[in-house]
Amino acid sequence: MTKSCYRNSRLEVLHRTGAALASVGALDKATMRDLDAFCLTEVEDLTGADIRALREREHVSQGIFARHLNVSAKLVSDWESGVKRPSGPSLKLLALVRTKGLAAIA
Known part of the structure; x- marks a missing residue:
């Protein structure tokens, strides 16, 4: 990923760490989905x-x-x-x- 889609750099590090843990089986899919939702840029309706x-x-x-x-x-x-x-x-x-x-x- 060349452009960051994270709300800030700390959340990017947290998400990448979670992804690494998930890749070795130390983090389950449900927890990773929750981490995705927490770390990625929020989408709100715009007027x-x-x-x-x-x-x-x-x-x-x-x-x-x-x-x-x-x-x-x-x-x-x-x-x-x-x-x-x-x-x-x-x-x-x-x-x-x-x-x-x-x-x-x-």
Whole structure:
């Protein structure tokens, strides 16, 4: 993994240690799933205003923002106006941009 998807560096170390323990059988799958959920970037629903504020914080147009997210500029516009809501991978990418900045997915 080249780009970190962890909330911070300490949680990255914790998760990697847990993964190493799981690989040798010292940690069960259920515990590893709990560790995954705890360490990885949280995904929250975002409102249109949240998405617009996030884009403006990064000082990019809807088109450039859309390009980074691999979606259309129309979709970003629809998100910002509340016509549609992001979900799945798009919501995860938005969460990463929110916590780490646009450079994290560039």
